[in-house]
Amino acid sequence: MSQTFPSPGLPATEPAARATGLTKAYGNGSTQVTALDEVFVEFARSRFTAVMGPSGSGKSTLMHCLAGLVPVTSGSARIGGIELSLLKERELTQLRRDKVGFVFQGFNLLPTLTALENITLPLRLAGQQPDTAWLETVIATVGLAGRLGHRPAELSGGQQQRVAVARALISRPEIIFADEPTGNLDSRSGAEILGFLRDSVRELGQTVVMVTHDPVAAAYADRVVFLADGRVVDELHEPTADRVPDRMHRFEAQDHTR
Numbered sequence: 044m045s046q047t048f049p050s051p052g053l054p055a056t057e058p059a060a061r062a063t064g065l066t067k068a069y070g071n072g073s074t075q076v077t078a079l080d081e082v083f084v085e086f087a088r089s090r091f092t093a094v095m096g097p098s099g100s101g102k103s104t105l106m107h108c109l110a111g112l113v114p115v116t117s118g119s120a121r122i123g124g125i126e127l128s129l130l131k132e133r134e135l136t137q138l139r140r141d142k143v144g145f146v147f148q149g150f151n152l153l154p155t156l157t158a159l160e161n162i163t164l165p166l167r168l169a170g171q172q173p174d175t176a177w178l179e180t181v182i183a184t185v186g187l188a189g190r191l192g193h194r195p196a197e198l199s200g201g202q203q204q205r206v207a208v209a210r211a212l213i214s215r216p217e218i219i220f221a222d223e224p225t226g227n228l229d230s231r232s233g234a235e236i237l238g239f240l241r242d243s244v245r246e247l248g249q250t251v252v253m254v255t256h257d258p259v260a261a262a263y264a265d266r267v268v269f270l271a272d273g274r275v276v277d278e279l280h281e282p283t284a285d286r287v288p289d290r291m292h293r294f295e296a297q298d299h300t301r
C-alpha cells in the first residue's frame with residue numbers, strides 16, 4: 044500500500060520534523076520557566092515515535108513548537124526543510140493546515156458536522172476536493188464506513204477518536220502530532236486507535252509523533268524519546284511495554300542523584 048500512497052514531498056534524507064538547539068522559555072525574569080532547554084531531536088519520515096517524560100518535562104511544548112503553534116525562544120524548529128521561525132503568521136497557518144495533522148486527547152470534532160464532514164473539513168478549508176481513493180483508504184483504515192453520517196454525539200469516544208485520526212490523515216500531512224490520543228479512552232478503544240496510528244505509518248507511509256504517559260501505548264511506536272527537565276535524556280528503539288518503564292526508571296533514578 045505504501046507504494047500506492049507514497050509519503051508526501053520530502054527528500055528521502057530530510058526528517059519530517061527536527062528541533063536543533065530548541066529552547067522555549069515562558070514568562071520573564073524571576074517567573075521565567077524554561078520548558079525546553081536546547082533540545083536536539085529528529086523525527087524520521089514514515090516512523091512512529093512516542094515522546095515520554097514526567098509531567099512538566101516539556102513534551103507538549105516540544106510538539107507545539109514543532110507544529111508552529113508557539114514560537115521558539117531560540118534555536119530552530121523545522122517541518123521537513125521548512126524553518127518555522129522564518130514564516131509569517133499566514134504562512135504558519137497554511138503550513139499547519141497542509142503539512143501537519145493533529146489528534147488531541149479530547150477529540151476536538153465539530154459537533155454539528157457528520158463524521159464524514161469532520162474528516163474532510165481540512166480539505167474543504169483549503170478549498171480542495173478529497174481524493175476519492177485516499178478518502179476510502181483512510182475510512183477503511185480506521186473502520187468508519189458504517190458511521191459516516193453520524194454526528195460526534197452519536198458516536199462512542201473510540202469512534203470519535205477514529206474520526207479525528209481520519210481527519211488528521213486526510214490531507215496526507217508531512218507529520219501527525221498526537222497528544223495523549225488514548226487518554227480519554229478505555230483500553231480496548233485505545234488499543235484500536237494505537238493500531239490505526241501504527242497502520243497509518245506501516246501501511247500508508249505516514250509519520251506520527253505521539254506524546255503519551257502510557258508504556259503500553261509507547262510500545263506501539265518504533266522509537267521512544269524521553270524528555271526530562273526540558274531536555275532529551277534518552278531514547279529507545281523497538282520499545283516493548285516492559286522495556287519502557289525500565290528505561291524511565293533509569294533516568295528518573297539518575298535525576299534523583301543530581
Ligand SMILES: Nc1ncnc2c1ncn2[C@@H]1O[C@H](COP(=O)(O)OP(=O)(O)OP(=O)(O)O)[C@@H](O)[C@H]1O
Pocket residue numbers: 069070076077078096097098099100101102103104105
Ligand atoms: N503557556 C505557558 N505559560 C507558562 N508556562 C508554561 C506554559 N505552557 C507550559 N508551561 C510550563 O512549561 C513546562 C513544560 O510544560 P509542558 O506542558 O510542555 O510539559 P508536559 O511534559 O507536556 O507536561 P504534562 O505531561 O503534565 O502534560 C512546565 O513547567 C509548564 O508549567
